[in-house]
Amino acid sequence: MTEQGDGAARSREEDVLRARRESLERLGDTAFAISLRDTLDVDEPTPTKALRERYASLPPDRREEVTVTVAGRVVLKRDMGKLKFLTLRDGTGDIQLVCNQADLDEGTFARLDEVDLGDIIGAAGPVGTTRRGELSVFVLRWAMLTKSLRPLPEKWHGLKDPDLQQRRRYLHLIADETPRRALAARAAVLRALREVLHESGFVEVEGPMLQTVAGGANARPFTTFHEALGVEMKLRISLELYLKRLLVGGIERVYELGRNFRNEGIDRDHNPEFTMLEAYQAYGDYTTMMELSEVLVRESARAVSPVMDRGDTLTIPWRDKEIDLAPPFRRLTMLDAVSSATGEEINLDRADLRAIAERHGVPVDDAWGPGKIVVELFEKLVEDTVVEPTFICDFPREVSPLARPHRSDPELTEHFDLVIGGLELVTAFSELTDPLEQRAKLELQQQLKAAGVEETHPLDEDFLRALEHGMPPAGGLGLGIDRL
CATH class of the missing domain: 2.40.50.140 (Nucleic acid-binding proteins)
Incomplete structure (x- = not known):
């Protein structure tokens, strides 16, 4: 103008x-x-x-x-x-x-x-x-x-400027039915998730948002200062470690729906503050979490369909495709997924992986080990292409310091991501309960940080002390509510 x-x-x-x-x-x-x-x-x-x-x-x-x-x-x-x-x-x-x-x-x-x-x-x-x-x-x-x-x-006629839609959300809500429906759908999803977990015997709790050690994920926290205590505090980046403390304390099925905060980039799939569901089940493993994930996604879809005037269906439109959310979901190992995408046999030899990455135009940092390179190949070459619900299973040990080593291959872990429509929706583990191995893994994370790797897990002494009292074998999952 x-x-x-x-x-x-x-x-x-x-x-x-x-x-x-x-x-x-x-x-x-x-x-x-x-x-x-x-x-x-x-x-x-x-x-x-x-x-x-x-x-x-x-x-x-x-x-x-x-x-x-x-x-x-x-x-x-x-x-x-x-x-x-x-x-x-x-x-x-x-x-x-x-x-x-x-x-x-x-x-x-x-x-x-x-x-x-x-x-x-x-x-x-x-x-x-x-x-x-x-x-x-x-x-x-x-x-x-x-x-x-x-x-x-x-x-x-609506608010056409995407930037104005975000900054003045109230105007977008007044002018356009779409965001109003999105809020109604989100509320329906939250109700459905809580109902599934309540009926399965899970206890809902609220963990601390201000923490002295922000653990449970490899992400940069927001920091603040507590004037009364005279200490630096961090906004939590994950719900995980405090929920595991409750497993130690005897709460055998526990979950939290809450906000996390990560001081990192912003894009279609990432926001500095976001809502997570994390749930932990004593005496389960990552296959238990696969079954729970299928139920949570299925019931969320059922709850949303009437809000969006889609009737009773588990098939949803997504961009230019339709996705069937009816279980069971496909299961695929990460190594097989990368092998299929590259047309090359994938192992955990660093030199081989670096050469494969170069051939496919995927940059590799000198500080990365073979596990990190595999994950980078997956994220750059595979993830966006996974449309139908798929459990990407058995991550390399290097990138999963809180997960139990795989029962069949000690170089891998019992860790899966549920990917739908190119989005990582759920991450879940068979949880690591050995306090000595957990300490060794977190100490290795500190060595990687010293070598220049930015995204590492901090070492939380109080969490390790809790594990030393004994945590039952368990499966745990984290589900991104905003992505869902």
């Missing part, structure tokens, strides 16, 4: 703001209501979705005797003199309000001129249909609930 165009747009916006302030002054104390009860003498409005479902078969030009009360934001306004039409949007959808001068006293009808797009109002009257069959509320009483002083996205 030119400088002249910018100036004209600012001038128009200033005119709108001025006009709305003047309307606010005319409305006086009625511009911001205390409650719906105080204005229209009802406790709660009827959701528009409920009205549409209840009166779906109502024929055209019909008015019921039942009076309903609705409330929401005005998103459309048409003035035809003695007849005014408003479209009201609440959290469940839109409905038309028909305001006929014959149904309202002179002052009540005249005050409709103070209604602007974006205002929140309540209205009461019989429900019915217009001659064209549009379900409507024929207004007998109405009240201003909140006067909007600032215009909303132009003509309600």
Whole structure:
């Protein structure tokens, strides 16, 4: 836009703001209501979705005797003199309000001129249909609930600027149904996850977010300073180590749904703060966690389908594909996955792996061992291509310091990632319970850090002390809620 165009747009916006302030002054104390009860003498409005479902078969030009009360934001306004039409949007959808001068006293009808797009109002009257069959509320009483002083996205066509969508999420929610549905879907997923775990005997807990040692993952933490204690603290990067302490303490099935914080990059799949589910089951292993993962994903899909108007289906659209989330999921070892992608036999010889990486254009850091190179090959060449739900199993020992060595190959670990649609959704282990081996692995992580490897696990002495009291064999998983 030119400088002249910018100036004209600012001038128009200033005119709108001025006009709305003047309307606010005319409305006086009625511009911001205390409650719906105080204005229209009802406790709660009827959701528009409920009205549409209840009166779906109502024929055209019909008015019921039942009076309903609705409330929401005005998103459309048409003035035809003695007849005014408003479209009201609440959290469940839109409905038309028909305001006929014959149904309202002179002052009540005249005050409709103070209604602007974006205002929140309540209205009461019989429900019915217009001659064209549009379900409507024929207004007998109405009240201003909140006067909007600032215009909303132009003509309600949505907010097209992705940056503005993020910075002013409230506008995106008002203008576009998609993020509202996403929030409803997320709530349905959280309920489904909790129900599955509750029915399976898991106990929900809340671990500390401020920690002196932020362990459980190889990530950079956010740091802060606790003034009263005089110590540096870190925001947690994982839920894992405190949940394992609870296993030691005798809570045999335990989980937490909570926020983690990682002071790292931002992209499609990574955010500095995100929500994780971590669950640990005594006397299980990583195959137990595969079974639990399948149930968690399946029940999440079932919970979301009605929210997204997909009926009872486990097949979901994803970008330009469809994904079937019905178990059982495919199982594939990491070495086989990389071998298939490269067309070369994959082993854990570092020189061979470095040569393979060079042939396939995958950069390798001098400080990386063979396990890290294998994982890098997988992430660069394979992960994005895995669309159907697949357990990528048996990670190299080097990259899994908290996992138990594989029962068939000590160079590997009982560690899987569940990948769906190119996203790593779940990470799970047969948990390492030997405190001496755990110490050795974490000490090796410190050596790697000293050699220049940035992402390493810290050594947590209190966690190791807890393991020395004895932790039962267990399976554990972490599931990314935002990715799900």
